Amino acid sequence: MHFGRTRQKILEKRYGTLTADLMTFRDSLIEQGCGKVAMESSSIYWIPIWQVLTSDFSLKLANPYFIKQLPGRKSDVKDAHWIAECLQKDLIKRSFVPEGILQQMRQLSRQFRRLTKSTLTCVSLHSNNSGIVVGSPRKEDVFG
Numbered sequence: 001m002h003f004g005r006t007r008q009k010i011l012e013k014r015y016g017t018l019t020a021d022l023m024t025f026r027d028s029l030i031e032q033g034c035g036k037v038a039m040e041s042s043s044i045y046w047i048p049i050w051q052v053l054t055s056d057f058s059l060k061l062a063n064p065y066f067i068k069q070l071p072g073r074k075s076d077v078k079d080a081h082w083i084a085e086c087l088q089k090d091l092i093k094r095s096f097v098p099e100g101i102l103q104q105m106r107q108l109s110r111q112f113r114r115l116t117k118s119t120l121t122c123v124s125l126h127s128n129n130s131g132i133v134v135g136s137p138r139k140e141d142v143f144g
Contacts, residue, residue, distance in 0.1 A: 022052040030056060038087040040064050041095055061095040
Protein backbone atom coordinates (compact mmCIF):
# COMPACT_ATOMS: atom_id res chain seq x y z
CA MET A 1 0.00 0.00 0.00
CA HIS A 2 1.34 3.45 -0.90
CA PHE A 3 1.30 6.60 1.21
CA GLY A 4 2.48 9.34 -1.14
CA ARG A 5 5.70 8.93 -3.10
CA THR A 6 8.13 8.47 -0.24
CA ARG A 7 6.46 6.21 2.29
CA GLN A 8 5.21 2.64 1.91
CA LYS A 9 3.24 0.59 4.35
CA ILE A 10 4.01 -3.11 4.11
CA LEU A 11 1.82 -5.63 5.85
CA GLU A 12 2.74 -9.30 5.98
CA LYS A 13 0.26 -11.92 7.06
CA ARG A 14 -0.47 -15.50 6.00
CA TYR A 15 -3.98 -16.68 5.20
CA GLY A 16 -5.40 -20.15 4.69
CA THR A 17 -6.93 -21.45 1.49
CA LEU A 18 -10.42 -22.31 2.71
CA THR A 19 -13.26 -20.04 1.61
CA ALA A 20 -13.65 -18.50 5.07
CA ASP A 21 -9.92 -17.69 5.14
CA LEU A 22 -10.10 -16.13 1.68
CA MET A 23 -13.06 -14.00 2.79
CA THR A 24 -11.01 -12.83 5.79
CA PHE A 25 -8.18 -12.00 3.38
CA ARG A 26 -10.56 -10.01 1.17
CA ASP A 27 -11.94 -8.13 4.19
CA SER A 28 -8.40 -7.28 5.35
CA LEU A 29 -7.53 -5.87 1.93
CA ILE A 30 -10.69 -3.75 1.93
CA GLU A 31 -9.99 -2.55 5.47
CA GLN A 32 -6.46 -1.47 4.44
CA GLY A 33 -7.82 0.46 1.46
CA CYS A 34 -6.21 -1.72 -1.17
CA GLY A 35 -7.68 -1.14 -4.63
CA LYS A 36 -5.39 -3.22 -6.86
CA VAL A 37 -4.31 -6.83 -6.48
CA ALA A 38 -1.83 -8.80 -8.57
CA MET A 39 -1.13 -12.49 -8.33
CA GLU A 40 1.03 -15.00 -10.10
CA SER A 41 -0.76 -17.65 -12.13
CA SER A 42 0.41 -21.03 -10.96
CA SER A 43 -1.52 -24.04 -12.22
CA ILE A 44 -5.13 -23.68 -10.99
CA TYR A 45 -4.33 -22.44 -7.48
CA TRP A 46 -5.08 -18.79 -8.34
CA ILE A 47 -8.71 -19.47 -9.38
CA PRO A 48 -10.41 -19.56 -5.92
CA ILE A 49 -8.57 -16.39 -4.85
CA TRP A 50 -9.55 -14.68 -8.10
CA GLN A 51 -13.20 -15.63 -7.63
CA VAL A 52 -13.28 -14.21 -4.09
CA LEU A 53 -11.53 -10.94 -5.00
CA THR A 54 -12.95 -10.22 -8.46
CA SER A 55 -15.99 -8.20 -7.35
CA ASP A 56 -14.10 -5.84 -5.00
CA PHE A 57 -10.72 -5.16 -6.62
CA SER A 58 -8.93 -4.34 -9.85
CA LEU A 59 -7.11 -7.62 -10.48
CA LYS A 60 -4.10 -8.52 -12.58
CA LEU A 61 -3.08 -12.09 -13.20
CA ALA A 62 0.62 -12.28 -14.05
CA ASN A 63 2.38 -14.95 -16.01
CA PRO A 64 5.27 -16.16 -13.79
CA TYR A 65 7.62 -16.12 -16.79
CA PHE A 66 7.26 -12.36 -17.17
CA ILE A 67 7.74 -11.37 -13.53
CA LYS A 68 10.53 -13.73 -12.57
CA GLN A 69 13.05 -12.28 -10.20
CA LEU A 70 16.73 -13.18 -10.34
CA PRO A 71 17.42 -16.82 -9.45
CA GLY A 72 18.23 -17.69 -5.86
CA ARG A 73 16.96 -16.12 -2.62
CA LYS A 74 13.41 -17.30 -3.48
CA SER A 75 10.60 -17.24 -0.94
CA ASP A 76 6.87 -16.53 -1.01
CA VAL A 77 7.35 -13.30 0.93
CA LYS A 78 10.06 -12.02 -1.44
CA ASP A 79 7.91 -12.99 -4.42
CA ALA A 80 4.95 -11.09 -2.93
CA HIS A 81 7.11 -7.98 -2.40
CA TRP A 82 8.41 -8.22 -5.95
CA ILE A 83 4.91 -8.63 -7.45
CA ALA A 84 3.65 -5.67 -5.38
CA GLU A 85 6.54 -3.51 -6.57
CA CYS A 86 5.90 -4.49 -10.20
CA LEU A 87 2.18 -3.71 -9.78
CA GLN A 88 2.90 -0.27 -8.29
CA LYS A 89 5.18 0.55 -11.23
CA ASP A 90 2.60 -0.82 -13.70
CA LEU A 91 5.06 -3.39 -15.06
CA ILE A 92 2.69 -6.35 -15.00
CA LYS A 93 1.08 -7.30 -18.27
CA ARG A 94 -2.44 -8.59 -17.63
CA SER A 95 -3.03 -12.23 -18.57
CA PHE A 96 -6.31 -13.19 -20.20
CA VAL A 97 -8.91 -14.44 -17.73
CA PRO A 98 -12.22 -15.42 -19.33
CA GLU A 99 -15.47 -14.17 -17.82
CA GLY A 100 -18.10 -16.33 -16.06
CA ILE A 101 -19.64 -18.84 -18.47
CA LEU A 102 -16.58 -19.01 -20.74
CA GLN A 103 -14.39 -19.89 -17.75
CA GLN A 104 -16.85 -22.63 -16.73
CA MET A 105 -16.90 -24.00 -20.28
CA ARG A 106 -13.09 -24.16 -20.37
CA GLN A 107 -13.01 -25.99 -17.03
CA LEU A 108 -15.64 -28.48 -18.23
CA SER A 109 -13.73 -29.01 -21.47
CA ARG A 110 -10.52 -29.76 -19.55
CA GLN A 111 -12.38 -32.15 -17.24
CA PHE A 112 -13.92 -33.93 -20.24
CA ARG A 113 -10.47 -34.42 -21.80
CA ARG A 114 -9.08 -35.80 -18.53
CA LEU A 115 -11.99 -38.23 -18.15
CA THR A 116 -11.73 -39.35 -21.79
CA LYS A 117 -7.99 -39.98 -21.41
CA SER A 118 -8.59 -41.91 -18.18
CA THR A 119 -11.30 -44.04 -19.82
CA LEU A 120 -9.10 -44.82 -22.82
CA THR A 121 -6.25 -45.79 -20.50
CA CYS A 122 -8.54 -48.21 -18.61
CA VAL A 123 -9.85 -49.74 -21.86
CA SER A 124 -6.31 -50.12 -23.18
CA LEU A 125 -5.08 -51.76 -19.98
CA HIS A 126 -8.05 -54.12 -19.97
CA SER A 127 -7.61 -55.19 -23.59
CA ASN A 128 -3.84 -55.67 -23.16
CA ASN A 129 -4.34 -57.85 -20.08
CA SER A 130 -7.46 -59.73 -21.18
CA GLY A 131 -5.50 -62.87 -22.18
CA ILE A 132 -3.82 -63.07 -18.78
CA VAL A 133 -6.96 -62.83 -16.65
CA VAL A 134 -7.82 -66.12 -14.99
CA GLY A 135 -11.45 -66.86 -14.33
CA SER A 136 -14.21 -67.25 -16.87
CA PRO A 137 -13.36 -69.56 -19.77
CA ARG A 138 -15.20 -67.25 -22.21
CA LYS A 139 -14.01 -63.82 -23.21
CA GLU A 140 -16.50 -60.98 -22.79
CA ASP A 141 -16.36 -57.38 -24.00
CA VAL A 142 -17.17 -55.45 -20.81
CA PHE A 143 -16.93 -52.10 -22.62
CA GLY A 144 -19.76 -52.71 -25.04
